[in-house]
Amino acid sequence: MNDKIITVTSPLLPSLEEFIPYLQQIWDSKWITNNGQFHKQLETALCKYLGVEYISVFTNGTLPLITALQALRITGEVITTPYSFVATTHAIWWNGMKPVFVDIDPKTGNLDPDKIEAAITPKTTAIMPVHVYGNPCDTERIQSIANKYGLKVIYDAAHAFGVEVNGESILKAGDMSTLSFHATKTYNTIEGGALICHDEETKKRIDYLKNFGFAGETEVVAPGINSKMDEIRAAYGLLNLKHVDEAIVERKKVAIKYREVLRAVEGITFFEDVRDVRYNYSYFPIFIDAKKYGMTRDELYFKMKDNNILGRRYFYPLISTFSTYRGLESSMLENLPIATQMAESVICLPMHHDLADGDIARIVNTIIK
Numbered sequence: 094m095n096d097k098i099i100t101v102t103s104p105l106l107p108s109l110e111e112f113i114p115y116l117q118q119i120w121d122s123k124w125i126t127n128n129g130q131f132h133k134q135l136e137t138a139l140c141k142y143l144g145v146e147y148i149s150v151f152t153n154g155t156l157p158l159i160t161a162l163q164a165l166r167i168t169g170e171v172i173t174t175p176y177s178f179v180a181t182t183h184a185i186w187w188n189g190m191k192p193v194f195v196d197i198d199p200k201t202g203n204l205d206p207d208k209i210e211a212a213i214t215p216k217t218t219a220i221m222p223v224h225v226y227g228n229p230c231d232t233e234r235i236q237s238i239a240n241k242y243g244l245k246v247i248y249d250a251a252h253a254f255g256v257e258v259n260g261e262s263i264l265k266a267g268d269m270s271t272l273s274f275h276a277t278k279t280y281n282t283i284e285g286g287a288l289i290c291h292d293e294e295t296k297k298r299i300d301y302l303k304n305f306g307f308a309g310e311t312e313v314v315a316p317g318i319n320s321k322m323d324e325i326r327a328a329y330g331l332l333n334l335k336h337v338d339e340a341i342v343e344r345k346k347v348a349i350k351y352r353e354v355l356r357a358v359e360g361i362t363f364f365e366d367v368r369d370v371r372y373n374y375s376y377f378p379i380f381i382d383a384k385k386y387g388m389t390r391d392e393l394y395f396k397m398k399d400n401n402i403l404g405r406r407y408f409y410p411l412i413s414t415f416s417t418y419r420g421l422e423s424s425m426l427e428n429l430p431i432a433t434q435m436a437e438s439v440i441c442l443p444m445h446h447d448l449a450d451g452d453i454a455r456i457v458n459t460i461i462k
Contacts, residue, residue, distance in 0.1 A: 107332035115328035131327035154273025154286030156320035158184035169216035175413035206234040224253040232266035257371040282330035343446035344374035360386025
């Protein structure tokens with residue numbers, strides 16, 4: 094067994110030499126949080142990079158989801174996917190709303206537009222889809238349904254930093270989109286996140302909500318929360334923005350190498366790139382057909398682990414199977430056959446900019462054997 098551990102991800106880190114002058118400025122100014130210079134610079138830089146007009150940065154990726162629901166005054170039921178990280182559904186639950194799970198499209202892993210209308214009730218007020226693995230949702234069809242029924246659309250775009258369709262950011266879709274800048278993501282601020290909206294008044298409301306509702310020194314206009322990003326992480330994020338494109342190029346090379354080899358392995362499938370989509374290569378999920386492959390997903394997962402290759406079963410189990418949510422009518426597995434099948438067959442292979450050719454060879458050889 095090779096002793097070197099190959100992790101599923103590795104954080105994009107700016108060099109210490111680059112970072113120290115920024116830290117010196119923070120130490121000299123003694124302004125370490127609450128809308129400081131680097132916080133403002135990061136929001137401006139992210140708008141430019143992502144091709145959006147209004148963005149508000151947060152201390153993590155979950156609070157933008159919670160805040161988006163508050164900012165749009167969502168109530169009642171929210172249609173969403175069971176195939177995601179738990180934060181997607183937790184944000185709905187924390188706001189006192191009812192998540193309604195809808196099955197997914199096997200071609201993308203995203204919420205299936207064909208299943209949405211049947212889940213709409215008089216209590217439905219919003220749809221919260223996820224661009225799973227950075228695969229763009231069918232935003233046009235989802236918006237058409239939302240318009241027909243007068244629903245808001247909030248995209249959980251945690252995996253989709255920088256993703257574009259036909260040269261336009263997918264963050265422009267819907268009423269709002271949220272991002273995660275967690276250390277595991279293609280672009281990170283250690284912990285962090287953002288909320289994208291489309292007008293100045295909404296941006297102002299978001300900024301009130303993430304700072305206790307303060308609209309001035311003595312005026313509180315909403316029951317807000319504290320979710321501001323500090324100056325140290327904002328500076329770190331500014332530096333990482335200079336290097337993220339190089340990291341995406343390296344990630345794409347890894348994806349190409351995986352596909353070249355694994356395409357010939359019976360019983361293993363994966364997503365292919367779609368023309369006119371700019372991907373960020375956040376993840377590389379493979380799906381195991383146990384009968385054709387000769388081994389179950391879990392057998393392969395633990396075999397990889399025994400060889401110090403740390404894949405992840407993203408996203409397993411389904412959110413709908415967790416104790417908080419399994420009592421919901423929409424959580425019944427017979428309503429979610431595609432999501433169930435995908436969750437029980439997926440392994441995300443190691444995917445990051447630091448993977449060496451030897452690491453990739455070890456991973457694919459373990460799978461082939």
